Amino acid sequence: MKLGVFVSDFKLTADTLDRLKADKLGIILVQNGVYHATTKENGKASSLLDKTSNLYALSEDIQIRGMKDSDVDKRVKVVNYGDVVDLIFNEFDKVAWL
Amino acid sequence: MGDVKLALIVQKPQYKGETSRLGITHAISYQTVEILLADGDTVTPKLCFTGEGVLGIQKGQNAMDLYGITSTETHVKNSLLVDLDVLVCKEDLAKYGIPEDAMPDAEDMGADKKIQVVPFSEIQKAIDEAKHVLFF
């Protein structure tokens, strides 16, 4: 299963995400989920970023919060809405919003 | 196109938010979907409760008397009555100290199905087998 997971909160969904198993897991950070890509809590990057190498964050949701694409952890690819559509159709066979 | 399997995962507790109830009622609506589909096409949902979603399905609920709304217990019983597979995560019941015999059944309504208390691996299997997965 190639599963793309939308994470829209900063803290609330890690428990569910920890349990999901997929042959290919992608994490698409949107809304407050983008803080996983930009914020170091007590100097440490979010553990969410260790779960997969397929990490994406929505540019519009980064910029609306006063951050820049350059603030994003290097492991995360910054994408726009059109890119998200392509990810949904081309990179995963199921998508889930947690 | 034939049958399309779905996994509906209720992961939020009942009553404060509406989404967990809507997970149940959307699953139940599989019963009438065929009126909108071509002959031979079906949708088969599995309704799964995980995480905090297991908190609001204990029997003995009294939502109608107290708030004038249908209880989650009744919705779960209706799910069994329409032959839905209802899976509840065993590890999460244990985590929250909820005994398995607190799960409702719908024998009094004539349902053949019963809630299946299963390890999370069975819910993962339902997710793997489904064409689409919906988290509520």
Place this chain on the structure above:
Amino acid sequence: MGNLTIGCFPGLVGSMTYDFALKLAEAAANKGHKVNLWFSGNASGSVKAKQKHLKDYSTGEKYLKALIEKGVEVCACEACSNARGVDKTNAIEGVQWNAMHWYLAKIHSSDRVLHIGGE
């Protein structure tokens, strides 16, 4: 081109999740995909017509009309809407009304489904 069904449950005002759903629907439609948009729960209230766009609040009416113009099928859960005082007489033109099985039927023919549950 593919077929995408988006189930949106959060309300028009309060979380911006609704805005995300509409923007994603627009982006998919712009790429030529067939898009279905199902509103249930608080999102079903968003189909009420004559929304006033105050700048502190998200607005859906203009956006929804544009999506319908693009061929996006927009359907609201009739029971959820009626419970919120919204019905066909005061709703945005072009919005469809149905029961929850509409969503399952659209899912049946979809390549991808993004279900955005409520908060």
